[in-house]
Amino acid sequence: MTSRIDNNSPAAAEDSERPRAAALTPRRRTVVKAAAATAVLAAPLAATGSAHAADGPAFLHGVASGDPLPDGVLLWTRVTPTPDAVPGSGKGPDVQVGWEVAEDKGFTRVVGRGTTTAKAASDHTVKADVRGLRQATTYYYRFSVEGGSAAHSPVGRTRTAPAHDAAAPGVRFGVVSCSNWEAGYFSSYRHLAARTELDAVLHLGDYLYEYATGGYASTRGLVREHRPRHEIVTLADYRERHGVHKTDPDALAMHATHPVIAIWDDHEVANDTWSGGAENHQPETEGPWSARVAAAKQAYFEWMPVRPSTEGTVYRRLRFGKLADLHLLDLRSFRSQQAKPGSGAVDSPERTLTGRAQLDWLKAGLASSDAAWKLVGTSVMISPVAFGSLPAYLLAPLAELLGLPKEGLAVNTDQWDGYTHDRKELIGHLRDKGVKNTVFLTGDIHMAWANDVPVTAATYPSSPSAATEFVVTSVTSDNVDDYLKVAPHTLSLVGVAAVKAANRHVKWLDMDSHGYGVLDVTAERSQMDYYVVSDRKDPKATSSWARSYRTLSGTQKVERVREPVR
Incomplete structure (x- = not known):
């Protein structure tokens, strides 16, 4: 409703889509x-x-x-x-x-x-x-x-947000993704709840997971069990799983302290969701895909503080004064089925990640925006990344992490890498229309990244960067050291070096940590401060600053910053 x-206040009721002149009170x-x-x-x-x-x-x-x-x-x-x-x-x-x-x-x-x-x-x-x-x-x-x-x-x-035409001095968001109930405690939520200077928290997908108990973390050990214990398929199942997540004390605190701006990824329905099915859906035993996805989406909109938008999905746009437009994407409801790695289908113009209507909506919104920054919430990484140069011992855990064949991988076809025609069109649009200060905010991959988004990756840095991307790690979901059962930042460092050597636009990569980001935006720059928690399995886990990267206005590049925003 x-x-x-x-x-009788000066803030008279009005259509939320129309700008309103009002003085912004500094805070x-x-x-x-x-x-x-x-x-x-x-x-x-x-x-x-x-x-x-x-x-x-x-x-x-x-x-x-x-x-x-x-x-x-x-x-x-x-x-x-x-x-x-x-x-x-x-x-x-x-x-x-x-x-x-x-x-x-x-x-x-x-x-x-x-x-x-x-x-x-x-x-x-x-x-x-x-x-x-x-x-x-x-x-x-x-x-x-x-x-x-x-x-x-x-x-x-x-x-509330600043008025549409207000010269907001700054806006600050917590940023999280990938919260597997069974893999650990949601300490990142608790630490974000303590930061009362935030304007909102962005949840970039995988708010929950659909698997049966032990289905996603069985080799690493369970911290707590899902309810229901079986894989969720029906409306009652999805409702119960959402209900459990709204009993976690850290989730309760975060939701009660900040407005949450959320989009979904695949696990809100089933692993590697696409428009006609999912890797983790078997129609012969789990019924029609249409019934399952309808049940999952109904429960999501019942249990999440999200306004449904076009066609009952989550792609929508929010504005924070003249400082930032936030474009939120749905990269599951309209996508073609994921291509097999190495098949060549990733470049087909017949295949889409966004769907035609959503891509046109995004392009129009980016080109017409008069905001200083164009923030894009995307559930999967847009920066191109080649994994083929990784050592053999890292290929298997990464393949499992990304849901790809274990015999080796060159690209993650569940990301924009699997839909290069859509990416080429969008990046070309940014370049041709002269759209500046576009920053992609991403989850999904259980690692933290700071990337330039190149026009042509093969010739970068000789060719320009069209945008930048900040990827946050998981709240609890397994990453590389969890799969390998080794200390963080040991064996994975070889993989980090290999990825950066093969992808020169990748400026930083952390394969092992769990935590969250804090994005601070001013007219001069957008800065992501990356925080890590001490132990995802400790309900009292502490938090510490790890790294910071920023994009200065007009540069379309990321650079390291030696301290977080205070």
């Missing part, structure tokens, strides 16, 4: 660590963890917000109306839910209220698309029900 606030850009987040969220989150639906309707899955606009934000929660109304069960009565938005966490300055209904048909999840808020402002929100001991949900904190 969409709800407007009438609070501190210094890092505010865990104390602020803990003070706001610890008590309500603890209350949620101890609430029981037996006492009446309860909020057992926290709160979340997403897709911030200058005048609004999407709010989310899930109500458990009765003890048996667990996610995916289809049980429990419909429940009326109230929501409030306030300027303070004590709710003494409430600026808007509304009601909606948590229905069994939507797994008792609810969304309120609240409008009429002030631009670039922090708000607090909560939900309520009657008849339970936990009448109010945890308090959430969110933030």
